Amino acid sequence: MKLNPPSADTQRVWPLLILLLVVFDLPLLFTLGLSIHGKDGVTLDRYGELLGTPAYLGVLASTLRVSLIATLVNVLVGYPLAYWIKGLRPRGRGIALACVLLPFWVSILVRTYAWIVVLGNGGLVNRFLLWSGLIDDPISFLYAEFGVTVGMTNVLLPFLVLPLYAAMSRIDDRLLQAASSLGASRWTIFWRVFFPLTVPALAAAALLVFMLSLGFYITPAILGGGKVAMVGNLLDILINQIPRWETAAALAAVLLALTLAIYLVYARLSRWGTT
């Protein structure tokens, strides 16, 4: 096939491309520039400071840990939900999908504060446990990683379920029927036919959730109460409380590099999976 010379159509794309570059990538470049901007030219001191300070590394590690756990819980809880919704009749499916979508239309702040009412020391869960006699003193779910994980899982679940459900509904039912007519059990059909077909979508959705949770700010800020430090909260401190924008920029750059690295691993894995 001969390559076409750039037509009027391709030329018309340029203004849009430049707009995208200016709007999305210029602020990012400023941030990166700020992180290496020193008194006399380019400096990497901030990165050295970041990587040499255990406190910053600890925050990065706990961010990774909380994000990983939240993603894992999301997958374990979200996959069965998407699978269940797929098997429902159209009417039930509509209701269930509406229930998944509804949280999108309520502010994340409101939803996060609601968890204080549920998980707090005088909250629903603790009062139930006290009433049932299982515990004598309230368990402090809040202001610990547990509360943050629950809140993040709750906020991020629709981001996993919706793409996963879309991918599942695109799977040809005739494949499953063929497997069934060839004598495969339901268990075999699921694990040998259905599940492998959903793995790429599951991986993509899980990656989306993981990347979103790496930069989470509101939920750790409210449910963590300053005790669970994630990168977003550290950035807030570095920018608003002790004004050290350069360090904040460096930290943001490290987070970006980390996210890109994870994405590259995923891209490599998915290419390896298809060939």
Place this chain on the structure above:
Amino acid sequence: MSERISGRSMPLAIMGVVTLVFLMLPILIVAPMSFSSARALTFPPPGFSVR
């Protein structure tokens, strides 16, 4: 074809419903609380108010 092959079992249905409730819980809590007469966040609301 009347019989579906995928996604029809009791444990799955229970898990799905529980997950949906988990997903909706903040909204289910916040909606009645908006009519609460208390000034702080408490549930169940001690009284009704449209303040």
